[in-house]
Amino acid sequence: MFEFAWPWVWILLPLPVLVRFLAPATALGASNALKVPFIGQMERAVGKHAGITKSSAQGKLIFAMLVWTLFVASAAKPQWLGEPIAQQLEGRDLVLAVDLSESMLEKDFRFQGQLINRLVATKIVTGDFIERREGDRIGLILFAGQAYYQAPLTHDRKTVKTFLDEAQAGLAGKSTAIGDAIGLAVKRFKELESKQRILILLTDGTNNAGVLDPMSAAQLAKDFGVKVYTIGVAGGGQLAGPIGGEQALLNDYLNATPQSSIDEKTLQAIAQTTGGQYFSAGDLQQLAGIYAALDELEPVEQGSEFYRPIEPLFQWPLLLGLLLSMILLVLNRRLIGMGS
Structure with a gap:
């Protein structure tokens, strides 16, 4: 949308005419004189100089007023306003800590009629959660016998989701170091001086590895303002989609009894x-419901403020006005030469 930032400047448009007809004449040779742009040209344009035709004088007058109009238009700061854009407010720093112990390979979740392991179920639901956290910085910790940062805090949700999809259970050991995962998250939050610190820890077992006790890590998290949401994952082969026959459901359920507490x-x-x-x-629906609840407990900061990109345009009437004023000066000299 086009607009003038200073529209009140347009009141100056009739200034040369007002000065010409309202200001008292100044005697020649006087020490003090008011010089107004284009007044001399306007006087000569109306026929006060010998040899200048009436049509030429009228043309010069229109030309001079056009130049003055362009200068006033430039001073009024014309600009182009773009479409409103939501102002992105500062979001949360949110770290996901995902258990990669060997027990996460237990197939006790159902998806689209087939049994899947706990890690795959976690990837399906957690991936959707990551995509919804627009505006937040997301980090990813993977842990088993040890904890390590797979993805630092970033706004690049796609990359974090890719790292999660590529994670493999059992590669970092068979045990579970819950305390170390919490401690690593606290350390990173502290280093980055994050303001809103959220850790979502997902595991299917018991802390049996690492150097940091889970409750000591929890106290450390409390001291540094890190809020921890914990999720226990252990399915039972419950349905997340249709399958064929009650006997098949019973067999799958019996074969999918969780082996870790x-x-x-x-x-x-x-x-x-x-x-x-x-x-x-205990199943995909519950896991998805947990992340929906987390969206309610820790909602994404929505941009409630908007801004419109501004492109200044004042330079164009200014340049055109300068060009036309030079042309006017040349024409004026030529007409004077013709009349002398």
């Missing part, structure tokens, strides 16, 4: 200590 008491204590919550996921 979740230390729910510790996970609940971690969440309670840090101001978060503990969730238990």
Whole structure:
């Protein structure tokens, strides 16, 4: 949309005419004189100089007023306003800590009629959660016997999701170092001086490795303002889609009985200590519901402010006005030469 930033400048448009007819004449030779642009040209344009035709004088007058109009238009700051763009507010720093212990290979979740392991189920639902966190910086910690940062905090959600999809269970060991995963997240939050610090820890087992005790890590997280949400994952072969026959469902369920126990008491204590919550996921619907609940508990900061990109245009009437004023000066000299 086109507009003038200073439209009040247009009141100056009739200034040369007002000065010409309202200001008192100044005697020749006077020490003080008011010089107004184009007044001399306008006087000569109306026929006061010998040899200048009436049509030429009228043409010069129109030309001079056009130049003055362009200068006033430039001073009024013409500009082009772009379409409104949502102002992105500062989002949260949110780290996902995903268990890669060997027990995550247990196939006790159902998806589209087939059994899938816990890690695949986690990737399906967590990937959707990552894509919805627009405006947040997302980080990814993978842990088993050790914890390591797979993706630093970033706004590039696609890359974080790719790293999660490429993660493989069992490669970092068979055990589970929950305390180390929490401690690593706290360390990174501290280094980056994050303002809103959220850790979502997903595991299917009990802490049995690492150097940092889970409750000590939870206290450390509390001290540094890190809120931890814990999720215990252990399915039972429940349906996430249609399958054929009750007998097949029964067989799948019996074959998919979880082989690892979740230390729910510790996970609940971690969440309670840090101001978060503990969730238990037994199937894909519950797991998806947990992430939906997290979206409600820690909503994405939506841009409530808008700005419109501004492209200044004042230089164009200014340049055109300067060009026409030079042309006017040349024409004036030629007409004077013709009349002398």
